[in-house]
Amino acid sequence: MGILGMLFGCKGKEKAVEQQNGGDVNTTEVKKEQPTMPEGRLNRVKYSYQGMMMEEFGNFDLQRLPEGCKLSFRHFSSEVSYEVSDTLLDAARSIIEQERMYEYDSHYSLKMDGRILDGYSWDFDAWFEGGKKISTGGRHVSPEGDGLHKISTLLSNAARQLVQAEKE
Secondary structure, X not given: OHHXXXXXXXXXXXXXXXXXXXXXXXXXXXXXXXXXXXXXXXXEEEEEEEOOOXXXXXXXXXXXXXXXXXXXXXXXXXXXXXXXXXHHHHHHHHHHHHOOHHHOOOOEEEXXXXXXXXXXXXXXXXXXXXXXXXXXXXXXXXXXXXXXXXXXXXXXXXXXHHHHHHHO
């Protein structure tokens, strides 16, 4: 990823240009409030990945409802839903916290001339008690770390187990 980032100019932290009195232009670091992990329980997680190959499982939507927790996903070309334990939401919340996914930028994309005709895109959203939401996505590049991979693995493994159990 490092070489691709250097070649194609991955999105990085940007600097703001501030206009001063008299027309002087100074470059200053944007002072943003440091993101923190949302408090409370995780109520919903949505994750989708679209690449050049159709995965067996995708378009995950895990949510806490008044009647319990539900995991919905695409299994090949069918949309299915299953009741699940809320421990799946607890595991997803742990990944978000450990991988610091709350620090992700709102969007990731390659900065380059021309168009990419193949590649991938992804979207991730997480809703917490109290209304706090994490929302991020990207095209042809992902944030550093293993957060997205771990969320995908968690939800794919759960989906696989649910489909297997239904067959038995």
